[in-house]
Amino acid sequence: MENYFDIIFSQVNITLSVLLIILIIYWLITMISGIDFDLDVDVDVDIDADVDVDMDTGIEGGSMDFSDVANAEVDREHVVNKGTRKLKWWQIILIYFNFVGLPFMFTFTFWIFNWWLISVLTTMLTVSYDNSFGFVIVLLAIVPSLILTKILTAPFKSFFKNLNKDGDKAVDFLGRxxxxxxxxxxxxxxxxxxxxxxxxxxxxxxxxxxxxxxxxxxxxxxxxxxxxxxxxxxxx
Missing domain, CATH: 2.40.50.140 (Nucleic acid-binding proteins)
Structure with missing residues (x-):
């Protein structure tokens, strides 16, 4: 047990371990107190109507509030520039890996956990948790952790599809x-x-x-x- 503790909090894995602990505390406080730490990340998707984004979102917010619960599923090939501009590469990544298609903190927690798990297991198996090669493994683990996050979070899209960020039925905006x-x-x-x-x-x-x-x-x-x-x- 002590050896596992040393691996989890080794110089290579300590950053992800501490971040995961913070996220666990965040969710515990949210569940117990009901406090909604609304995370508003300004993606600034200044899209033109000529940009064909093939998605069924219902995303609310010019600044694309990540706490909004929407159902966005956009592949890179679906973002087609018909006239003026495309979405930025990092916007496509966020959408593709469900950081926009689901509540941001939900997907972010999945990602950090997957990243942490892959890093800990790999550095343990390669005995690299206390050397410079371990840092390389942690960086490389970003890619498979994102892929795993997309796979694991995809089933939740249907659950959140018709809900707003408070878990209620989507608002009818017509006539307002x-x-x-x-x-x-x-x-x-x-x-x-x-x-x-x-x-x-x-x-x-x-x-x-x-x-x-x-x-x-x-x-x-x-x-x-x-x-x-x-x-x-x-x-x-």
Whole structure:
């Protein structure tokens, strides 16, 4: 037992071990207290409507709030540049490995655990947990840990598909008032803020008739796009 402890907290594995312990504490506090540590990571996906992203998401938030529970499954070949730009490589990686398709902390915990497990087992079998070769193994373990994370988290996508971040049924945004968080016109997508029973939610929006709509302007959500990636809005 002492030998296992030495391996887990060796100079090679201690960083991942400590991070995993922090994540375990995070989930314990969340389950016991019900506190939602809302992690808002700004991915800044400034996509143009000409970018064809073949996904059924319902992702809410111009800044792509990772705590939103969405069902995104995008392969690299699905991101096609028809006119102006593509998603950045790191955005594709986050989406492909379900960091966007599922609650971020959920997928992140799976990834760290898989990375830690692969690193500990491999360094133990190769007796490299106390030398420089072990650090190489830990770095190389990133790739298989991501692949394993995608495989293990994929079954959870159907569970979260129709839920919002509070675990309730997805909100019906049609007919609601929204406040624009960016200027939109023509084919340009933007962000809007919607107040739903006191809860502020963000959605992707596009002008219904292509007319210019300004920042902080009040708009009415008319309908959802066929691919469910954004909503069409008009002046209220």
């Amino acid at each position: 008032q929204a406040i624009l968080l960016s200027n939109i016109s023509g084919e340009k997508l933007g962000n809007a803020e919607v107040n739903v029973d006191g809860n502020i939610m963000n959605v992707y929006v596009k002008s219904l008739d292509g007319s210019e709509l300004r920042f902080r302007e009040s708009v009415l959500i008319i309908k959802q796009s066929d691919d469910k990636n954004f909503f069409f809005v008009s002046k209220s």
